[in-house]
Amino acid sequence: MKDIRYIFAIKEAMEEEMDRDENVFLIGEDVGLAGGSFGASKGLYEKFGPERIVDTPISELGFTSLAAGAASCGLRPIVEIMFMDFVTCCMDSIVNQIAKMRYMFGNQYTVPIVVRMPEGGGLNAGPQHSQCLEAWFAHVPGLKVVMAANPYDVKGLLKSAIRDDNPVIFIENKTLHAMKGSIPEEEYLIPIGKAAVKREGTDVTVVSASRLVNESLKAADALSKEGVSVEVVDLRTIQPWDRETVFTSIAKTHRLVVAHEAVKQFGFGAEIAAAVAEEILDELDAPIMRVGAPFVPASYSLEKYYVPGAEDVKKAVLATMERSF
């Protein structure tokens, strides 16, 4: 095992896959000479050259659709969108083109493309640099949506995403880039579509993804001192999400909290809550609670009150513990 930061785990994943398959390339703003805005491709330009680490003009739509065209001609692009907010500039590429090309063209084309982007607050960067928009993409048939909570997960999931023949929206979190964690020296993969139980418990299930998994683990620690046993399920993939793991956990705890950094309304937590209500409502002993940001744009000066954290998860867990049907 070795210690590594999240951002370098991303770099290792890309480097290993580029070593493995010459059709894999990275494209985006400042990914080459500059080594990536957050440093994810540091050193890769020197190793692979400008043909495979492709700097682009500031033109998210142009280079994302270009990657779609290249992918349908046999290449395997990794697209870096500097901030998730900027993905709004290439929604046609992702929603109308990439997500539909395979199905719409009657399976003639495969579009093996990974679009990486960091979401979330933490930099006090305000309304246009802090959003969590994963639910948009989870709502579009044809895309897979992956979110990684720590260095181990981000490496294994990104490698799987690059090898996947479907388009994958790969969501990082800016506050996690500096996070340290242990990963094996040898190669490993984490399957897309499988959740992980990150902490076992018996009283309440917290279903989460990305940074809120770590916050939920902190909340679980604190709650264990108060005699509440929390099970934390990290979805890791929110589309397609792992119903089996989530439902199995709920069948054990009979209480559910869903937690994400995105605004609460219409977030992926709503889908999970709805699916649980449709399919296993009789397993629940109490109402489902949701944790998410308030329904306003991220505030520059009030960010610390805006972004949900361990305290919010703790409150939600206690709220569901106080209720029963």
Place this chain on the structure above:
Amino acid sequence: MGKPSKEKMIEMYRAMVKIRKTEQKLMEVFSNGEILGFLHVSIGQEAAPVGICSHLTEADYIATTHRGHGHAIAKGIDLKMAMAELFGKNAGYCLGRSGSMHLADKSRGIMGANGIVGAGIPIATGAAFAAKYKKTDQVAVATFGEGATGEGAFHEALNFAAIKKLPIVYLCENNGWAEFSPMSIHAPVQSITQRALAYDIPAVTVANDVLEIYEEAGKAVERARKGEGPTLVEVRSERWYGHYVGDAQKYRGKENVAQAMAKDCLLNFEKDLLQAKVMKKRDIENINAELDTEIKAAVRFARECPYPEVSEMMEGLYL
């Protein structure tokens, strides 16, 4: 780039007639209600797809538009399978999922018509990127109308292609109408070539004349194949039947439509070929009759094929 050989000219004539007759037949079956959705025909614009595709191989790429039947036919699409797709049948290229607006044939590098104006331009640019990446001698073509040049996709793609000297030809069919609006409403320039110059991309305007297009497109394809980078070719073409079939073109005026129809690129070519004695009247009649038979057979095939089963709807979304 010289003139095409006699044989090539006959082949080009045949392709233009095939496009014209196929579109006419499609208008007929569309009005019967046999084809659903929207239908955008390219009658009056047959010269451009034939002029450029005459220089392409099956391995070359083309990304087209909602008005894309002509490009697909010029690139060699199988008419039966294409017709089956337009009829929404299982035997169609896209299993009946795409219809007219997303018709694609991967085996011939036809990367798809596109329902989003301008969206094919960066996709074709990506095909050119892939060709350069893999060091093949393939060329990509993006076709679009002048209306699409208002989209960011056009500008972002041209900018990148110019920086990277990608093997691509941007074929702008300027028919003067962006859906229902004339160019004076949406562009301050007189010619789309002016926009290419901003990206240091050589550009040329040609009339709706298949031999002129053949010559300029030939130079552009050759430049791309030699690794000299992108070129934009603007064709001043004519749209006869409105944005979609059924568009009454009230915004346009009958006189304007009549003027467009008077500039018939197919009829003009036919006259030239007769005058130059490349073909006789008899040859022309034969070609027309052969194509009538072929198109009729394609329609019969499409009519007889089954629709996809509802149970197939959920298949193939993910690999």
